[in-house]
Amino acid sequence: xxxxxxxxxxxxxxxxxxxxxxxxxxxxxxxxxxxxxxxxxxxxxxxxxxxxxxxxxxxxxxxxxxxxxxxxxxxxxxxxxxxxxxxxxxxxxxxxxxxxxxxxxxxxxxxxxx
Amino acid sequence: xxxxxxxxxxxxxxxxxxxxxxxxxxxxxxxxxxxxxxxxxxxxxxxxxxxxxxxxxxxxxxxxxxxxxxxxxxxxxxxxxxxxxxxxxxxxxxxxxxxxxxxxxxxxxxxx
Numbered sequence: 001x002x003x004x005x006x007x008x009x010x011x012x013x014x015x016x017x018x019x020x021x022x023x024x025x026x027x028x029x030x031x032x033x034x035x036x037x038x039x040x041x042x043x044x045x046x047x048x049x050x051x052x053x054x055x056x057x058x059x060x061x062x063x064x065x066x067x068x069x070x071x072x073x074x075x076x077x078x079x080x081x082x083x084x085x086x087x088x089x090x091x092x093x094x095x096x097x098x099x100x101x102x103x104x105x106x107x108x109x110x111x112x113x114x
Numbered sequence: 115x116x117x118x119x120x121x122x123x124x125x126x127x128x129x130x131x132x133x134x135x136x137x138x139x140x141x142x143x144x145x146x147x148x149x150x151x152x153x154x155x156x157x158x159x160x161x162x163x164x165x166x167x168x169x170x171x172x173x174x175x176x177x178x179x180x181x182x183x184x185x186x187x188x189x190x191x192x193x194x195x196x197x198x199x200x201x202x203x204x205x206x207x208x209x210x211x212x213x214x215x216x217x218x219x220x221x222x223x224x225x226x
Contacts, residue, residue: 105157
């Protein structure tokens with residue numbers, strides 16, 4: 001009964017390095033999302049995938065790419081990390097993008113870019 | 115000005131107190147309102163959901179929406195130390211999780 005699993009939980013990167021944040025859900029959900037959470041800014045949507053095979057930009061997509069690998073997995077890639085990308089990243093999933101109330105978040109990845 | 119404003123706190127109360135958490139918003143088209151609870155180092159979890167105006171009660175929690183004032187509230191009765199968390203409001207014009215606009219969260223501390 002894992003729900004939404006994010007890996008890694010913590011990561012420190014040097015400026016310019018690349019990395020991929022992994023997210024997997026076991027609830028057979030169609031829609032998946034990536035958010036970042038910064039002090040004083042709230043949760044902001046980076047990218048989302050309404051269904052397998054589709055991805056769309058959210059509010060703050062610059063500097064990120066995503067891949068919906070299959071129905072279970074949705075990864076977020078930072079090609080060239082910058083200190084401004086220091087944040088806590090949350091993956092979420094929902095049965096469809098329509099239903100507000102049936103979305104679940106992972107436990108987050110704390111990323112520091114130095 | 116942000117679309118959704120929320121006092122960051124922290125709000126410190128003794129156990130058993132009634133807690134009032136609030137959000138104001140500027141977009142009069144918002145009609146879906148949600149409250150999330152986020153424990154330290156965890157992801158947010160949905161606590162309450164209200165469509166349009168009115169009140170909704172679930173156990174010790176009551177969500178209230180005043181669209182005329184563009185103001186929503188979450189009341190917690192008989193607060194417990196286990197209620198210590200950050201509470202995020204979220205709202206949207208239309209249904210769709212990706213449409214939600216989140217507040218920054220209010221940190222609540224309930225002392226025994």
